[in-house]
Amino acid sequence: MEYVPLETAAQLDEIKSAKGYTIIFKHNTTCPISKGARSRFEAEADDLKGVNSVYFLDLLEHRALSDSIAEKFDVEHQSPQLLLIKDGECTYHEALSSISVGATVEAIGN
Secondary structure (H helix, E strand, O other): OOOOEEEOHHHHHHHHHHEEEEEEEEEEEOOOHHHHHHHHHHHHHHHOOOEEEEEEEEOOHHHHHHHHHHHOOOOOOOOOEEEEEEEOEEEEEEEEHHHHHHHHHHHHHO
């Protein structure tokens, strides 16, 4: 699976127009809860089938981009947060300790 840093509004437009599944993982690089959620996600990410790309957003570097994500995908800003995007629409999202690859797999239907 490809891990991509999410750093520009143009990338959000690409995600919005992409077909299939994309994941956005928003995290705070100094927060222990966020670091733990990302570590758990990465350890289990091989279980995700049918996902085109996983984008990681560093909230400390790109807070304004996080606000754009909330607006474009109609979700409340949280950190850490995982959004599952299918064909440009957020179909599933979780935050904090609720982030789970298993639940994401279920949301995909694999």
